[in-house]
Amino acid sequence: MIEAEKRVAAEAAATLVQDGMTVGLGTGTTVAQLLPALAARDLRGVRYVSTSPRTEAAARALGLAVEPFALPALDLAIDGADQVAPDGWLVKGGGGAHTRERLVAAAARRFVVIVSSDKPVEALRPPVPLELLAFGLESTLRRLPGARLREPAQPSPDGGLIADLHEPDGPLADPAALAAGLDATPGVVAHGLFPPSLVADVLIARGGEVEHRRLRA
Numbered sequence: 001m002i003e004a005e006k007r008v009a010a011e012a013a014a015t016l017v018q019d020g021m022t023v024g025l026g027t028g029t030t031v032a033q034l035l036p037a038l039a040a041r042d043l044r045g046v047r048y049v050s051t052s053p054r055t056e057a058a059a060r061a062l063g064l065a066v067e068p069f070a071l072p073a074l075d076l077a078i079d080g081a082d083q084v085a086p087d088g089w090l091v092k093g094g095g096g097a098h099t100r101e102r103l104v105a106a107a108a109r110r111f112v113v114i115v116s117s118d119k120p121v122e123a124l125r126p127p128v129p130l131e132l133l134a135f136g137l138e139s140t141l142r143r144l145p146g147a148r149l150r151e152p153a154q155p156s157p158d159g160g161l162i163a164d165l166h167e168p169d170g171p172l173a174d175p176a177a178l179a180a181g182l183d184a185t186p187g188v189v190a191h192g193l194f195p196p197s198l199v200a201d202v203l204i205a206r207g208g209e210v211e212h213r214r215l216r217a
């Protein structure tokens with residue numbers, strides 16, 4: 001059911017891609033369903049950038065033209081999420097790719113989130129994925145009570161280490177304040193709290209239907 005919904009959301013997002021666009025590809029099992037949907041469309045001149053080696057390999061195997069992320073901006077980026085709050089805040093990074101995912105989302109004129117019906121929540125909750133700089137790691141962890149490195153160790157392709165913040169023990173009352181605190185913590189390369197200002201659309205598959213939440217034009 002959930003896997004089928006991921007495909008439904010992914011196929012809806014694939015229809016947004018047009019010939020000649022520059023498109024960012026996210027990471028995860030929902031994006032894994034997006035790639036064959038894009039390949040099946042036989043689009044012309046689309047240039048893709050990828051947020052992970054995993055997505056890149058899968059996209060290339062399907063014949064999608066993936067290039068290094070050396071573009072100043074992208075027309076579109078499509079990615080999954082771990083949690084979607086009613087106001088559009090996201091938790092991302094279950095797959096540990098949130099640093100690159102944030103860069104690609106921020107570069108996109110339109111960032112589209114694709115999720116199955118288990119991802120919308122009333123309020124975001126921990127864990128919040130982190131990427132921590134390897135240099136000074138112990139001191140960074142000391143500044144972040146409740147943060148634990150993933151086990152087995154999950155290095156990012158950019159040399160950081162993936163961790164998760166497991167506090168507070170309950171809903172995140174103020175994601176913006178937490179995000180600002182993490183942004184201001186030395187040693188935190190990136191976190192998985194994505195603000196609504198990054199997000200243009202959320203496509204939520206429920207059974208065979210897609211609910212389209214439009215956050216901005």
Ligand SMILES: O=C(CO)[C@H](O)[C@H](O)COP(=O)(O)O
Pocket residue numbers: 026027028029030031079080081082091092093094095096097098101
């Ligand atoms: O942020 C991510 C990877 O870093 C993914 O988009 C997120 O974890 C959702 O994954 P899935 O589509 O497998 O449920």
